[in-house]
Amino acid sequence: MHSLLPPAARTRVVARAGRLDSKALASVDQLILLLPERIGEKTWKQIPGGPKLKKLMAKRPAGSVPALLARLDNSRQTRVVAGKLKTADSTFDRLSLAAKLVSAVTDESPGTVGIAAIGFDSKTYGELFEPFITAALAAALPMPSWREKPKKPPIRSIRLLGLGEHWSPRAEPLRRIVAEAHGNHLARWLTAMPPNRLDAKHYTDLVRSLAKDHGWEFKRYSIDELERLDAGAFLAVAQGNADKTAGIIRLRFRPDKSVSNARVSLVGKGIIFDTGGTNLKPFQSMLGMHGDMQGSAVALGTLLALTEVETRFAVDCWLAITENRTGPTAYKSQDLIRALNGKTIQTIHTDAEGRMALADTLTLASREQPQLIVDYATLTGSCVDAITTRYSGIFSNRPEWHPALKRTGAACGERVWPFPMGQEFLAELESEVADLMQCSVKGTGDHILAASFLNEFVENDTPWVHIDLSSGEHEGGLGAIPGKVTGFGVRYTLSLLLDTQLGDNTAAGAAS
Secondary structure, three states: OOOOOOOOOOOEEEEEEOOOOHHHHOOOOEEEEEEEOOOOHHHHHOOOOHHHHHHHHHOOOOOOOOOEEEEOOOOOOOEEEEEEEOOOOOHHHHHHHHHHHHHHHHOOOOEEEEEEEOOOOHHHHHHHHHHHHHHHHHHHOOOOOOOOOOOOOOEEEEEEEEEOOOOOOOOHHHHHHHHHHHHHHHHHHHHHOOOOOOOHHHHHHHHHHHHHHHOOEEEEEOHHHHHHOOOHHHHHHHOOOOOOOOEEEEEEEOOOOOOOOOOEEEEEEEEEEEOOOOOOOOHHHHOOHHHOOHHHHHHHHHHHHHHHOOOOOOEEEEEEEEEEOOOOOOOOOOOEEEOOOOOEEEOOOOOOHHHHHHHHHHHHHHHOOOOOEEEEEOOOHHHHHHHOOOOEEEEEOOHHHHHHHHHHHHHHOOOEEEOOOOHHHHHHHOOOOOOEEOOOOOOOOHHHHHHHHHHOOOOOOOOEEEEEOOOOEOOOOEOOEOOOEOOOOHHHHHHHHHHOHHHHOOOOOOOO
16 A cells, blocks of 8 residues: 555444344444434333433423433443434435534544434435444544644444344445545545645555556556647646656546446546646635645545445546646746647636646547546636535536436535536637637636636547536535545545436436
């Protein structure tokens, strides 16, 4: 394992069939107890110490989260942290509740956390447990730290208690929950890495190590090879770097070796540090730019999750890895660039580098004729201005997919908002000297113009979805994720590919 990769996940998820009784709680430090909005006497009788807990809950202010904080009279003094689930709660609401209850649990470094649901139909256990396992794993998996005394993981094991016969620990849902958590954790871990640790060379070595561990085919398009291909858009950004360690990486996952073309290609913007280039960013805008490679981290985390869930379809992953530096060799406003597909670009602002690096990468991906391309990028500030950091913007060259793309976000809790794009908006990018301008001088609606620009580099009319990761970072966490870096996109993509008609069949109109 590469030294910069996160440590192997050690948090165990185990299950105990049968009733929630004193024996089940004997090995649990803290219990997350899920209760219906209205709790009858029958429900309280199913809980050890139920009468006492009922009285304590009655003393809590209405609407409190947690709805109950108490300790049981057992040898372990198990702490109970209860929350009420409303039938009308959205997936995002349940993920957010799960994060709050897990936060209440982890303030005491519990070690072993139990999760139990009482008062619900046992057939719904998978649906009930999933947000809370997700939140517990997100809290348990560590983030990068170089403190002299690193913190110990707050949760060592997660025990699912009182499970009914309809949901077992070996069922497919649990495998997917854990795979998604590992993919999301990898995305967050890499995004949080300092730029002097995760430079282009070390990032490439790390990806090569992952490929070896998981049986992915690895290929790196070096600067010299990209020069022979005339990939001028990517090279314009990379030419300001101090060396030739930048490049485009292609990974291939093939569960069936006889399959050549990918069903889906994942494409990620990997700007490992963004100074803004010649149009230099101010201090506060540059401070978090080690995270401008988050799109590539999400693509890589999604590939990891799809591999761990043992998906049976072929996947490609493309990572556009470079810095955007300033200096005597950096590209400039008004440079004339020829992209890999032959289109010429008049550069306007060197801080619009993400669309340049992605342009040639999308061309390479689409030339291999996948059934679908999904790309991820922390691309524009205007998308944050439009929808804040609670949602991510989504675009597609199949506008009829917009309702299904939005529904997917609502269903999985990683919410997206569709925007228009295409020929109508290219009028804003008309150039007198080139096929198109890199961006508009005005800057209005830049997230729409950026997507419209990128669409010009997707060949063969390949179905394409672009996610502008405006919710890639959210102060205080988002949904089940406890920290600022959210890893948004891994969960969404698995839901898109595994739960929707779009994932089953990417022909035009499949998501209607």
